[in-house]
Structure formats: C-alpha cells, structure tokens
Amino acid sequence: MDDALSSGRTGVSVLYLEVKRQLIADIQSARVAPGGALPSESELAKRFKVSIGTVRRAVDELVAEKLLIRQQGRGTFVGRQDRARFMFQFFKIAGRDGSREFPTVRLHSFAKSRASLEEAQALKLRGTPAVFRIHNVLTLKGRPVIHDHIVIAAAMFPGLTKTIFERRDSTIYALYQTAYGVTIVGASERIRAEGCDELTAQLLDLPGGTPVLRIERVALTFNQQPVEYRISKVDTQDVDYVARMDPT
Amino acid sequence: MDDALSSGRTGVSVLYLEVKRQLIADIQSARVAPGGALPSESELAKRFKVSIGTVRRAVDELVAEKLLIRQQGRGTFVGRQDRARFMFQFFKIAGRDGSREFPTVRLHSFAKSRASLEEAQALKLRGTPAVFRIHNVLTLKGRPVIHDHIVIAAAMFPGLTKTIFERRDSTIYALYQTAYGVTIVGASERIRAEGCDELTAQLLDLPGGTPVLRIERVALTFNQQPVEYRISKVDTQDVDYVARMDPT
DNA sequence: AAGTGGTCTAGACCACTTG
DNA sequence: AAGTGGTCTAGACCACTTT
Numbered sequence: 001m002d003d004a005l006s007s008g009r010t011g012v013s014v015l016y017l018e019v020k021r022q023l024i025a026d027i028q029s030a031r032v033a034p035g036g037a038l039p040s041e042s043e044l045a046k047r048f049k050v051s052i053g054t055v056r057r058a059v060d061e062l063v064a065e066k067l068l069i070r071q072q073g074r075g076t077f078v079g080r081q082d083r084a085r086f087m088f089q090f091f092k093i094a095g096r097d098g099s100r101e102f103p104t105v106r107l108h109s110f111a112k113s114r115a116s117l118e119e120a121q122a123l124k125l126r127g128t129p130a131v132f133r134i135h136n137v138l139t140l141k142g143r144p145v146i147h148d149h150i151v152i153a154a155a156m157f158p159g160l161t162k163t164i165f166e167r168r169d170s171t172i173y174a175l176y177q178t179a180y181g182v183t184i185v186g187a188s189e190r191i192r193a194e195g196c197d198e199l200t201a202q203l204l205d206l207p208g209g210t211p212v213l214r215i216e217r218v219a220l221t222f223n224q225q226p227v228e229y230r231i232s233k234v235d236t237q238d239v240d241y242v243a244r245m246d247p248t
Numbered sequence: 249m250d251d252a253l254s255s256g257r258t259g260v261s262v263l264y265l266e267v268k269r270q271l272i273a274d275i276q277s278a279r280v281a282p283g284g285a286l287p288s289e290s291e292l293a294k295r296f297k298v299s300i301g302t303v304r305r306a307v308d309e310l311v312a313e314k315l316l317i318r319q320q321g322r323g324t325f326v327g328r329q330d331r332a333r334f335m336f337q338f339f340k341i342a343g344r345d346g347s348r349e350f351p352t353v354r355l356h357s358f359a360k361s362r363a364s365l366e367e368a369q370a371l372k373l374r375g376t377p378a379v380f381r382i383h384n385v386l387t388l389k390g391r392p393v394i395h396d397h398i399v400i401a402a403a404m405f406p407g408l409t410k411t412i413f414e415r416r417d418s419t420i421y422a423l424y425q426t427a428y429g430v431t432i433v434g435a436s437e438r439i440r441a442e443g444c445d446e447l448t449a450q451l452l453d454l455p456g457g458t459p460v461l462r463i464e465r466v467a468l469t470f471n472q473q474p475v476e477y478r479i480s481k482v483d484t485q486d487v488d489y490v491a492r493m494d495p496t
Numbered sequence: 497a498a499g500t501g502g503t504c505t506a507g508a509c510c511a512c513t514t515g
Numbered sequence: 516a517a518g519t520g521g522t523c524t525a526g527a528c529c530a531c532t533t534t
Contacts, residue, residue, distance in 0.1 A: 015504070040519060051505045056520090066495035072520045073512035089495055094438075187493040190342075192484030193441035193459040211441040211459035216488075236440030240464075243491055245435040247314035247337055263523070288500060299524045304501090320501045321531035 019048050019058035027067060027078055028222055030181055038068065038076040067185065081173040081184065090173070090187060090219075093146065093234060094242045103138035103146065108203060110134050110162040112154060119151045122218050122229040130154040134165065137203050145239055147200045151229040156182065173219070182227055187219040191241065200233040213241060267296050267306035275315055275326055276470055278429055286316065286324040315433065329421040329432065338421070338435060338467075341394065341482060342490045351386035351394065356451060358382050358410040360402060367399045370466050370477040378402040382413065385451050388487065395448045395481040404430065404475065421467070430475055435467040439489065448481040461489060 023044075026032050038044070041059065045052040059076060062068040066085065069077045079085070083102060094100045114128045123131075131151050138146035150172070154160075157180050168175040176182040195209040206212070213234040221227050234241065271292075274280050286292070289307065293300040307324060310316040314333065317325045327333070331350060342348045362376045371379075379399050386394035398420070402408075405428050416423040424430040443457040454460070461482040466474050482489065 014502095042519090051507095053506085054504060057503090059520095064495070070520065071513085073514080073518080075513095075519060089493060092491075092493075186495065189491045189493065190488040191439065191461065191491065192488050193461045193482075194484070195459050211443050213439065213441045213461075234441075236442070240438040240440050243340075243437045243439065244496070245337060245340075245437065246496070247312070247434065248492070248494070262521095290500090299526095301525085302523060305522090307501095318501065319532085321499080321533075323500060323532095 015050055016054045016057040019044070019050060019055060020061055022048065023058060023062060024067070024222065028183070032078050034078050034080045034177055034183075036078050038078070040075065065185065067183075081171060081177045083171055083174075086171040086173060090184075092241050092243060093140070093239050095140070095239055098242075101140055103140050106137045106139065107162075107166055108135040108137055110165055115151065115153075119229055122216075123151070123153055123226045125153055132157065132160055132165075135199075135203075140239065143238065144204050145235045147203045147233040149231045152227065156180065156227065176227065182221055184219045184227060185221055187217050189218075190216045196233060196235075204233070204235045206235060210235070212236065215241070263298055264302045264305040267292070267298060267303060268309055270296065271306060271310060272315070272470065276431070280326050282326050282328045282425055282431075284326050285322075286326070288323065313433065315431075329419060329425045331419055331422075334419040334421055338432075340489050340491060341388070341487050343388070343487055346490075349388055351388050354385045354387065355410075355414055356383040356385050358413055363399065363401075367477055370464075371399070371401055371474045373401055380405065380408055383447075383451075391486065392452050393483045393487055395451045397479045397481075399477040400475065404428065424475065430469055432467045432475060433469055435465050437466075438464045444481060444483075452481070452483045454483055458483070460484065463489070 023038075032038060038059075039047070041052055041055050044055045044059075048055065059068060059070070063070050063076075066089070067079050069079050071077065087100060087102060091100075091103075093103075111133045112130060113133055115123065115125065115131045117128070119131065120126070120128055131153055134148075134150040134152075136146075136148040136150065137144050138148060140146075157176075160180075164179070165175070173184045176184060192214050193211055194214050196204070196206055196212040198208060200206070200212060201208045201210070204212075213232075213236050215230075215232040215234065217228075217230045217232065218226050219228040219230065271286075280286060286307075287295070289300050289303050292303045292307075296303065307316060307318070311318050311324075314337070315327050317327050319325065335348060335350060339348075339351075341351075359381050360378060361381055363371065363373065363379045365376070367379065368374070368376055379401055382396075382398040382400075384394075384396040384398065385392050386396060388394075405424075408428075412427070413423070421432045424432060440462050441459055442462050444452070444454055444460040446456060448454070448460060449456045449458070452460075461480075461484050463478075463480040463482065465476075465478045465480065467476040467478065469475050
C-alpha cells in the first residue's frame, strides 16, 4: 500500500473506483488487519494523488458494503465478522413475536470427506474435492429449531480440525476471517418447503415428514467466490425467516 | 415546490436531508408525476439555495431507494412501478435452474369484507375495518404455483372494484401508484413452511397437507406506512424463493 | 450548440475523540 | 490542541442526449 494509482486514466476515469479497488486489495491481502485502522483520509488522498473527496467516495462505498467502519474523530477501521454483524446480515430467523436472539450452537458431527456433485457445483469446484462436512444444531429459547449442514473446501481451510472448529470463541465466519483470512462479504439463498428428512427429524425432535424450511446458502468472499455451502433445515413452528425488501 | 429551505440551520446541519425531505414531499404529493422529470440539479440548487453537490447527495440517496431515476444527458425522473421493478424488487420466486419469469395472474375472487384482527394489526388499522380481499393464482410455465391472498384497506382505495382491479394493464403496485397515488417503497416478509390448507390445495392442484412456503408480506409506502397485507402460499416443488444477502 | 447528469478538485468549517 | 471523519461550497471539465 504505497504508491499512487498506476491506472493510465483509461479514457473513462472513475478514479474513485481505482482507489476502491486498491483499498479492497489492501484489506484482502491483510496489509491492514481486521479491526485495524486505515490511514487517514487526507493521508490516503496524498498517497493516491487524488482529492480527499475522491477518497471519501471510495470509502463511502466500502462502508456501505460493511468492509470498513468509520468512527468520527477516531478513524476508519477494517470491518470484523463479529456476532452483531452475523445476526444483522446473515441470521434471518426470528421468533413469532419478532424477537431476535443469538442461537446456542451444538456440534453434532465434523468430518472430512468428498463433495457431492451438487456441493462441488455450488462451491464452483471441479471434480469431487475434499471438503469438511459439519452438522450443527442451533437452539433458541431452549428448543432445537435449526439443523445446519455446512460444507467447505478443505483446500481453503488447511489444517482445520474439529477441535479448532469447536474452540472458536465467536461466529463461524469470524473463524474463517481471523484464522484463514477469508472474509465473507455476502451470500445468496434459495428457500423452499419440504417434509423433513430423518436426520433432521431426529436432531430437531420432530415427527418425520413435518414441513420444514430448507435454506440453501452459498456464502461468498470477494469477487463472488463461493466459500461455504450450507443447508439449513428450520422448524418454523415458533420462528420465521424474516426478509426486508428495501430497494437494492 | 417553490421556496428555499425554511429549516433554521438547527445546529446540526445535514442540509442534504432537508433537500431530500422536500423532494420526497414533492414526489408523494404528486407535484411531480410518476415518470415525470424533476427540475435540473442546478435549478434545484438555486431553489433550495444550496450548492449543486448538496442536491446531488440528496438525489443520490433517492436514486438508491429507486424513487428517482437518473439518465445522463436527459434528466432525473420519478420512478415508476413497472414490471421490471416489480420482478427485481418484489418477486423473489425463480425456477430451480434460476430462471425468472413474469407470472400469469388469474383472479380467483374479489370481495369486500371486514379485516380479521391479525390483518388489521398487520395494516396498523384499528378495529375491524372494511377491506378488499383478493385471491389470485399465479402460474409459471403453465403450472399454478402461487396462491396469493391480498388484503388492502378499503379506505385507502376508494371506489376500487373487481373490474378496475382486473383491467389493470400492469402490476398491482402500478395500479396502486397510478390510480390511487400510493407508491410502494418497500416491504417486509416473514416466511415459514407449513402443510397446505384446502383452498390452496385446490387452487394449486396439490394433495392436501403438501409442504408449502407461506410468505407473509406487508408492503409499505412512505414513512413505513403499511398498505397491503399479502399471504402467498408457494408450491416449491419446481421453484425457490431466492434472497441475496448483500450488506445492508 | 445547449442542456443534462457524472466526476473530480481544493478548500472551508464543523463535530467528535484523544492526549 | 491536534487529528480524525462529516458536511458543504463553488467551480472545472467530461460524457451524453436532444434540438
């Protein structure tokens, strides 16, 4: 993170996008660690040889994308995958009354095996590569309501073990970020209703065939690269999946 | 839409928010019609006695909220509730292969009656007010897959009849906007899985009790005011509800 | 050619945090 | 008091659309 922008002013300027790309590169390569402070805006303006307004525009977008956090009077910091952010951005389950609560997570199984074709496709991997396969049971208000099946490429998380996974002190996405430098920036989900399978019935203590929500999530890092494929089965007798449709 | 900003610079400035409020008021009161052009940015800057950059910031946000549409070289226009926008912002159902298609809509029933307690609460109305109650069947690729139950306050749509409703030439939200000046700006949804009821089974040609997606939507106009309460039952054998989780 | 939005600049002044 | 982000200004220049 040292020099002015190299881009040869390619006809169509959009200087601020070049600044933004540089900042993303600096975040991605961990030249600035999660939680760490960026240089001040005037400093960045000097380095990139642009006006401070142009830096602000680039930073504005990164703040909107939650990669950076501004604090007036203090500075601008690299965003962290903490609990609050997880609850806000990724955990869409709420009680009938609208209550939102961080779930208790119990690891049911952790294994290394080969991806199915469907899983490999979702993760954009070729063949049937080695993956970690994790089953979790999430509890809300003392009742098991979610059965998560998580699949991640072994190649992206070298040396991951059951112990490391269990001993994490925050969210799974925080583990990805701090231990493997993999920042989840978004996800896409596909949801449907189905009669629940046997494993889910057992884990959630439901009669077989009870209608459950099936949420298929692909979590993405920079450049839309898939990181995690997760299938959640949700017992929606007491909870809902809540979505807001603000103009995108 | 005539004078400079009246706000007495109340300590904390945020001038651009004042401009934004003014512009919203102008849109809401239909001083500028849907599809119509706003005055140019320099014109607005003069009227509001602010710099053009401040106008731009206000307009930027309204564009992000899809209330305004900018077209370089042409002008800035008030957003319309057309099919494209409906598909993009509100219609979240896609085929297994990801295909998105505008559904064929068949009116099943149109009636005026009283709101249930639950409906009144969702629409933030007191007592059990008169409502229009509409059942629609939506078809994709020749198969009925969605059963919509729509509830709207009669008071907000005076003179609405089955004929007016059926003869609309675009989306329901376009009808709200053009015929009643009610612009839908967002919605919140609660989703769960349940065994399908009898009416839905009949309309979607399903065996009773088949797991279906139940989507409860409250569509909102300005100031988060509820306009429409809609319960959609979706047969997710061939389609999914798709959601993107970009940082909000 | 005239008018619109789109980008960028250079700087003023304010609000807030820290030492 | 010094340093940071937050708002606002006044203007230059560019890209695009319309006449």
